[in-house]
Amino acid sequence: MPRLVDTKIPEFKLRFAESEDVALILGFIKELAEYEKMLSDVVATEESLKESLFQRKMAEVIIGEYKNRPVGFALFFHNYSTFLGKPGIYLEDLYIKPEMRGKGLGKIILSFLAQLVIERNCGRLEWWCLDWNQPSITFYKQLGAVPMAEWTVYRVHDEALYKLASSFS
Template identity: 50%
Template sequence: MFKIRKAVPSDAPVIFNLIKKLAVYEKLENDVITSVEELQQNIFTNNFAKVLMAEENGKPVGFALYFYNFSTFVGKPGLYLEDLFVEPEHRGKGYGKSLLIELAKIAEAENCGRFEWSVLDWNTPSIEFYKALGAKPMDEWTVFRLDKKGISDLAGK
């Protein structure tokens, strides 16, 4: 039995473990510097992000972490999917698609003008999956990032 539900504060350790597994899959395990406590604070107290939990027979098998941004061109909020992950042994059952459908329903209910996410260039299975759902790659855009040190440097500290 599969279900999707909104995460609650007691899910923070599970979310953290799924994030670590996602990082291994993406070959970015050294980039995970957060903690259960920081996730608890920033997701459930500060409400910077929201999480959907995917469960099979009451056991967490995946998650989707998202937040809202804003499009000046569209003049509406957008839903940004930061991370989507389903445990490898549970892939191919439609769970990832179910999470995306639930997020699309949330975006529609919130009158979002866009629903966006990023995918690593090498992740061909995910790219093909997203294209099959009707998503379009934004090939003409390049993502830029400042890490914590870069932010401090730019801020002049």
């Protein structure tokens, strides 16, 4: 049985996901992708999640449970800042089921992650947010998060990734 962590919200508990949670995690990923109008981009499978999260341990997942029912998750991993000379935590996904939003659950999960950043002697907590997602942007700014307006995210994937890799040898 996974260890549950009590929070300030009665009946809301957090726990680190275990390999038995892969179907739940994939379900949350698909719900988030649907909200972001990107469901067709999801190619993750239970098998790929099990391998990357629990065998290779490339990322970690926190499950939020309200009244013993999973209602949200956060998937994160360590990155590294050469300027700080220490790791950080990058939050890839944070999702709370729509009927549970507005109760402070997302803030509790972010607070827990901030505590992990401090406990693990990391330098910062970072994430991306879609430009059109005004409710989340407002929420993040209320927490003291600042957008990194001077930075542009670049991505190489699919055919371009293979083309770039082939330039090596």
